[in-house]
Amino acid sequence: MINLFNKKAEPADIDYKEGAFYINGVAVSFPTSATVLYKALGKPSRSGKTRTTKTTIDCWDKLGIYADYANASHILYILLITNKHNGIQMQPKRFYNGEITVEGKPFAQQGKRSLSLGPHEIGQLVKDGKTLGYYIGWNVYYKEEVPADKYTIHPLEEEVIDFNDFGFKVSIIQELMYNKKLLQPAFDLYEFAEWYDKRKIDIEEEGYEPISEVTQYFKDLPIPKRLAREVTEIYQDGGNEIYLHLLRFGEGREDYWDIESTEDAKHFPNLKKAVLCYAKEHVIEELNEKGIKARWL
Known part of the structure; x- marks a missing residue:
């Protein structure tokens, strides 16, 4: 042989x-x-x-x-x-x-x-x-000089999506910001920590739990309604960029971003598929009932 x-x-x-x-x-x-x-x-x-x-x-x-x-x-x-x-x-x-x-x-x-x-x-x-x-x-540690207003959130002069569930919103941000690159700027945890000037964010010390300022950024981030039709699927994975930026040293078993409600699905008329690992047990069944083919990862 x-x-x-x-x-x-x-x-x-x-x-x-x-x-x-x-x-x-x-x-x-x-x-x-x-x-x-x-x-x-x-x-x-x-x-x-x-x-x-x-x-x-x-x-x-x-x-x-x-x-x-x-x-x-x-x-x-x-x-x-x-x-x-x-x-x-x-x-x-x-x-x-x-x-x-x-x-x-x-x-x-x-x-x-x-x-x-x-x-x-x-x-x-x-x-x-x-x-x-x-x-x-x-190079994950590479840093360019961060523009002074890069992570400043400004009100949009257009209609935005009113989310009911933060976990659902996080999944949508992954799709629009990192997969389709339609929602900009793409958030980078280390860059945000360098940019943030209200206090020093020590990622190596604080990165084992969600950093409140980072979580708040995503809660406050407006998502234009015009982008809703671009979302055809949700794919949750512990290695998705959004989760790595929300929790630097996560283990993939956290429940901080579990989808608890499927109410927000009404905003996304073209959403037809969902693969989930951060969701409550009832979410799979409810999504399937709404005509969205859903399964666990």
């Missing part, structure tokens, strides 16, 4: 220059999309879903590359696997065999576990002192 794990992968050299990763000559900036990745790497040899969150997995066996993501238009990173990695669900059949360079200089020779490159980052995947591979992608 041939052991595919002993065979070298086809090389996929990656060079970071001019603010982007160049993979097989294709410029990739993170967050990126599946369309861009497929252009750079070709179609994945295997795809699937994670066992717990049911997010998408793509695996390029011949390249030794792995990616998982909740949203095909908002992929944060890819993994380049160089050793057997038990922490991923779909181990590539060959190990990554390309070279990672930064402005032409090999990353492996720079003596660093990770390297921040403005909005991007390169780093090693290390467990028990053994390098399992590398990651390239979005």
Whole structure:
């Protein structure tokens, strides 16, 4: 029997220059999309879903590359696997065999576990002192100078949705702000903490519970009625951006944002599907009764 794990992968050299990763000559900036990745790497040899969150997995066996993501238009990173990695669900059949360079200089020779490159980052995947591979992608800690009025909420000169249930509103914000990018600015917790000047928000200290000013921001945020027709589905997942910004160090079992009432569904005439993990038991049945196909995650 041939052991595919002993065979070298086809090389996929990656060079970071001019603010982007160049993979097989294709410029990739993170967050990126599946369309861009497929252009750079070709179609994945295997795809699937994670066992717990049911997010998408793509695996390029011949390249030794792995990616998982909740949203095909908002992929944060890819993994380049160089050793057997038990922490991923779909181990590539060959190990990554390309070279990672930064402005032409090999990353492996720079003596660093990770390297921040403005909005991007390169780093090693290390467990028990053994390098399992590398990651390239979005730098979660990158901060640009925040405009003085970026998170100032101004009254809208148009009709807004009057929400009854905060958990329902949070799910709608995920769809409009992060998935469809129709509700701007996209909220960023670290950026908001830097911008907020009424007191110092210490995320590392306070991030184990909802931060009241952050919660209040989303409660006060107006959502135009004209965007209601854009919502066709709700997909709750503990890894959704909205929950990561509402609670930095959450475990996914919290009930702060549980949908308790389905009354707000009346505002969204095109809402036909809901996949939920933050909701009270009766919500699934009530949504189905309203003609919205609902199930648990």
